[in-house]
Amino acid sequence: MFRTLLTAAAVSALLAGTAFAQDAKIAEGLRDKALRDHLAWDITEDLTTSIGPRLVGSPAMEKAKDWGVAKFKALGFTNIKVEEFAKPSWTRGEESAWLMAPYEMNLNPVGLGRTISTPAGGVEAEVALFKTYAEMIAAPEGALKGKIVVITQPMVMAQDGAGYGVAGISRRAGPVEAAKRGAVAMLIRSISTSDSSVPHTGSTANGEGVVTIPAAAIGVPEAEQLERLAAKGPLRIKLNLQSSFDAKDVAWNISGDIQGSEKPDEVIVIGGHLDSWDVGTGALDDATGIAITTAAAKLIGDLPKHPKRTLRVVMWGSEESGGSSEAYLAAHKDALGKIVLAGESDSGADRIYSLQVPAGSLEHPVIKTATRVLMPLKIYLDRAPAAHGGADIGAIEEAGVPVINLNQDASRYFDYHHTMDDTLNKVDPIQLAQNVAAWTSFLYLVADSDIDFRALKPAAPAAAH
Amino acid sequence: MFRTLLTAAAVSALLAGTAFAQDAKIAEGLRDKALRDHLAWDITEDLTTSIGPRLVGSPAMEKAKDWGVAKFKALGFTNIKVEEFAKPSWTRGEESAWLMAPYEMNLNPVGLGRTISTPAGGVEAEVALFKTYAEMIAAPEGALKGKIVVITQPMVMAQDGAGYGVAGISRRAGPVEAAKRGAVAMLIRSISTSDSSVPHTGSTANGEGVVTIPAAAIGVPEAEQLERLAAKGPLRIKLNLQSSFDAKDVAWNISGDIQGSEKPDEVIVIGGHLDSWDVGTGALDDATGIAITTAAAKLIGDLPKHPKRTLRVVMWGSEESGGSSEAYLAAHKDALGKIVLAGESDSGADRIYSLQVPAGSLEHPVIKTATRVLMPLKIYLDRAPAAHGGADIGAIEEAGVPVINLNQDASRYFDYHHTMDDTLNKVDPIQLAQNVAAWTSFLYLVADSDIDFRALKPAAPAAAH
Numbered sequence: 001m002f003r004t005l006l007t008a009a010a011v012s013a014l015l016a017g018t019a020f021a022q023d024a025k026i027a028e029g030l031r032d033k034a035l036r037d038h039l040a041w042d043i044t045e046d047l048t049t050s051i052g053p054r055l056v057g058s059p060a061m062e063k064a065k066d067w068g069v070a071k072f073k074a075l076g077f078t079n080i081k082v083e084e085f086a087k088p089s090w091t092r093g094e095e096s097a098w099l100m101a102p103y104e105m106n107l108n109p110v111g112l113g114r115t116i117s118t119p120a121g122g123v124e125a126e127v128a129l130f131k132t133y134a135e136m137i138a139a140p141e142g143a144l145k146g147k148i149v150v151i152t153q154p155m156v157m158a159q160d161g162a163g164y165g166v167a168g169i170s171r172r173a174g175p176v177e178a179a180k181r182g183a184v185a186m187l188i189r190s191i192s193t194s195d196s197s198v199p200h201t202g203s204t205a206n207g208e209g210v211v212t213i214p215a216a217a218i219g220v221p222e223a224e225q226l227e228r229l230a231a232k233g234p235l236r237i238k239l240n241l242q243s244s245f246d247a248k249d250v251a252w253n254i255s256g257d258i259q260g261s262e263k264p265d266e267v268i269v270i271g272g273h274l275d276s277w278d279v280g281t282g283a284l285d286d287a288t289g290i291a292i293t294t295a296a297a298k299l300i301g302d303l304p305k306h307p308k309r310t311l312r313v314v315m316w317g318s319e320e321s322g323g324s325s326e327a328y329l330a331a332h333k334d335a336l337g338k339i340v341l342a343g344e345s346d347s348g349a350d351r352i353y354s355l356q357v358p359a360g361s362l363e364h365p366v367i368k369t370a371t372r373v374l375m376p377l378k379i380y381l382d383r384a385p386a387a388h389g390g391a392d393i394g395a396i397e398e399a400g401v402p403v404i405n406l407n408q409d410a411s412r413y414f415d416y417h418h419t420m421d422d423t424l425n426k427v428d429p430i431q432l433a434q435n436v437a438a439w440t441s442f443l444y445l446v447a448d449s450d451i452d453f454r455a456l457k458p459a460a461p462a463a464a465h
Numbered sequence: 466m467f468r469t470l471l472t473a474a475a476v477s478a479l480l481a482g483t484a485f486a487q488d489a490k491i492a493e494g495l496r497d498k499a500l501r502d503h504l505a506w507d508i509t510e511d512l513t514t515s516i517g518p519r520l521v522g523s524p525a526m527e528k529a530k531d532w533g534v535a536k537f538k539a540l541g542f543t544n545i546k547v548e549e550f551a552k553p554s555w556t557r558g559e560e561s562a563w564l565m566a567p568y569e570m571n572l573n574p575v576g577l578g579r580t581i582s583t584p585a586g587g588v589e590a591e592v593a594l595f596k597t598y599a600e601m602i603a604a605p606e607g608a609l610k611g612k613i614v615v616i617t618q619p620m621v622m623a624q625d626g627a628g629y630g631v632a633g634i635s636r637r638a639g640p641v642e643a644a645k646r647g648a649v650a651m652l653i654r655s656i657s658t659s660d661s662s663v664p665h666t667g668s669t670a671n672g673e674g675v676v677t678i679p680a681a682a683i684g685v686p687e688a689e690q691l692e693r694l695a696a697k698g699p700l701r702i703k704l705n706l707q708s709s710f711d712a713k714d715v716a717w718n719i720s721g722d723i724q725g726s727e728k729p730d731e732v733i734v735i736g737g738h739l740d741s742w743d744v745g746t747g748a749l750d751d752a753t754g755i756a757i758t759t760a761a762a763k764l765i766g767d768l769p770k771h772p773k774r775t776l777r778v779v780m781w782g783s784e785e786s787g788g789s790s791e792a793y794l795a796a797h798k799d800a801l802g803k804i805v806l807a808g809e810s811d812s813g814a815d816r817i818y819s820l821q822v823p824a825g826s827l828e829h830p831v832i833k834t835a836t837r838v839l840m841p842l843k844i845y846l847d848r849a850p851a852a853h854g855g856a857d858i859g860a861i862e863e864a865g866v867p868v869i870n871l872n873q874d875a876s877r878y879f880d881y882h883h884t885m886d887d888t889l890n891k892v893d894p895i896q897l898a899q900n901v902a903a904w905t906s907f908l909y910l911v912a913d914s915d916i917d918f919r920a921l922k923p924a925a926p927a928a929a930h
Contacts, residue, residue: 045693048690049690049693049694049697050697051568052568052570052690053570059568059569060568063568103516103517103524103525103528104524105517105518106743108885195890195891196661196663196886197663197745197884197885197886197888198661198662198663219885220890221745221746221886221888221889221890221891222888224888224889224890225513225514225517225746225888225889228510228514229514232514232515278571280662280686281686281690419662420573420662420684421661421662421686423662423686423687423689423690424686424689424690425660425685425686425689426660426686
């Protein structure tokens with residue numbers, strides 16, 4: 001009687017249950033091993049110390065490419081690839097700024113990434129100061145004409161880094177919008193959550209057909225000082241920003257695999273970006289992303305039997321200056337269907353606090369198991385579906401590749417990122433290890449499963465009449 | 466019977482008791498008023514914003530002198546004096562540093578105050594790196610010859626700032642000792658308790674007959690990076706430091722009085738220093754010291770009746786570069802006996818946690834009353850006698866003037882002091898007000914008393930045979 005009740009479906013479910021239990025045990029073992037492992041620290045220390053800052057187009061970036069290949073080899077990765085793509089590069093030159101009136105005071109600017117230069121010797125003009133980007137946009141016609149625009153909008157600290165997008169518009173769009181209104185140069189309060197005088201760089205809009213003006217960031221206390229002074233009377237500033245472009249430069253996405261044991265053609269793409277800004281040593285942005293994902297894959301690769309699917313770590317070659325995402329899509333567009341999942345680590349190295357998975361997969365046994373395995377790391381399953389998995393996987397995500405988010409606490413991240421303070425001493429090794437533990441155990445469970453995120457995706461609602 | 470027991474001494478004690486009770490009440494009122502007052506904040510904001518950095522010999526320092534006089538006038542101080550003294554000045558020029566090998570990396574140095582210049586264009590040499598000052602002193606003969614010496618000794622954070630003296634020797638004596646050993650230049654890890662890349666300046670030994678070498682500080686992460694790289698192989702550094710001296714320059718001690726109502730010739734000297742380094746805006750070092758002591762005296766000056774003795778606030782004119790202390794002694798050496806007490810506020814603006822009084826005065830009723838009045842501010846009476854009341858009162862202290870310490874929590878102070886991060890946004894207005902409350906109430910009690918600290922001083926023990 002009992003046996004007659006065992007339908008084919010029930011047998012399958014039981015067997016699957018056993019497999020899940022087995023995998024959960026392996027994932028827990030990986031998780032606990034990762035918490036005691038220091039490969040991620042060693043990778044972070046080595047990359048930041050032996051190479052230093054890694055701006056696209058710099059000799060250091062070329063060294064970093066070779067470092068990445070050597071690292072993959074040394075750690076037993078296979079199918080190592082260096083995929084070159086065209087990437088115009090930008091090199092910072094001499095930079096300075098002075099408050100000229102009401103008195104002379106040295107300012108400490110950092111040019112926004114890919115800004116154009118001022119005329120040689122700099123530009124001096126009266127200041128038009130706005131406390132928000134919106135205030136600048138709303139300024140009466142002519143108010144910016146011939147002026148150096150200063151925007152002092154602050155950035156809000158948030159665990160999920162949400163303040164970055166809001167405040168970042170001053171940096172991304174500010175110079176172009178100010179140029180339209182006749183300004184001659186721009187200074188922005190750093191897109192920063194700290195109270196430090198260290199200024200934050202980061203890309204600004206520039207490129208073919210874009211009309212823009214020279215632009216730099218200043219530290220938070222300098223922006224506040226200008227705000228207070230502007231309330232008392234007119235200001236004059238002199239800004240000198242020199243830099244150069246090389247239109248014919250290249251960058252590289254570098255990848256290495258931990259080959260799957262049963263379905264090697266099904267690939268999970270993970271990684272961080274190898275390039276960094278030229279200030280600091282790109283420790284949190286993003287040596288730790290490289291380190292976390294490489295260490296996670298290596299720990300899985302050390303198992304007696306690899307999981308079914310292939311893990312591919314990509315060291316993205318041009319996140320800060322853009323382009324690695326599109327280059328990967330172009331190079332792999334015929335194989336996208338075989339990328340079962342993608343994820344990126346690029347918000348520093350503080351603890352992961354939540355997991356987001358593709359829509360429709362919340363109730364899948366693999367995700368339920370993962371949630372249980374991650375819980376001791378103090379990671380919860382966020383029921384909102386994963387989206388915007390990372391800048392470097394943006395293009396393949398848009399082309400249909402499912403993504404996950406292992407969300408890092410970004411509260412501290414925007415104190416340091418894009419500054420000379422993005423250095424090894426800001427990395428917390430305990431939290432770094434928690435990141436590796438989360439990636440390792442989650443990746444193992446998905447890689448050793450048959451979960452098909454695309455098939456689980458809910459149908460789009462019918463269009464309204 | 467009762468009346469016959471009232472001896473003259475008892476009557477005197479009772480009357481004194483009544484006076485103490487009255488004074489305690491006034492002191493408590495001043496204390497509580499000060500906690501809600503924002504004059505100290507306004508002074509700090511005004512000095513740092515309207516004048517900015519105030520290096521001795523700069524146009525800003527001359528403006529600061531006029532600002533000080535105007536501030537005393539506006540606040541009702543009398544007997545305002547500007548006492549000029551000779552003070553050779555030093556002006557920072559162009560500064561840069563590069564790691565040249567094993568790879569090129571921009572460093573961010575700040576020349577130590579009063580350092581000599583490198584040859585034009587800089588000096589490049591192999592590095593001799595030492596993890597402590599003592600290690601450098603113990604280095605074998607010839608080890609420094611022709612080298613750029615790097616000392617990476619860290620500074621310990623301590624509530625009383627005790628780590629500063631220990632680590633500071635690299636800055637004060639390092640360049641002279643390295644010069645003796647044939648080094649060509651020096652870089653030190655900033656004398657800093659933060660993890661920031663912002664470097665800390667501060668005076669180094671220099672002057673007539675002193676043989677020294679060009680010297681700068683680098684930020685903490687850069688020092689740690691050089692340490693890690695030096696463990697792997699030889700380093701080369703290029704250092705360019707330009708600056709100029711003006712041997713004929715002057716500085717000024719500026720003072721204003723709240724005149725005593727009964728014994729105006731008995732003076733309590735308090736203050737902070739008006740000069741600052743040229744980086745940052747000298748907010749914690751020492752606009753807040755000026756602000757705290759000026760606001761305290763002003764609050765007392767606003768009483769219907771001034772206390773018996775005169776309160777004199779001195780805005781010291783050259784603490785960072787030295788000299789104001791000796792100048793005050795020289796100008797007032799015939800009147801030192803009338804200075805009943807001196808104190809200085811020069812460790813930022815974080816909360817005062819303890820009071821130290823001159824030896825022998827612990828049990829005096831004025832001090833006992835003061836201890837009670839200060840207790841709600843969370844200030845305890847430290848039973849060790851006050852010593853080293855402040856750099857600017859060092860010379861008069863040595864000449865016999867009794868001093869007090871209102872010890873500020875200096876845990877955070879050495880994160881910022883002598884850097885471009887010494888700015889208004891590091892000042893905590895709540896803690897600033899606690900400082901004013903402590904100074905105001907303590908000063909009132911001493912100023913309205915007859916306490917004679919010199920008379921209370923215990924006799925020196927007889928010399929041993």
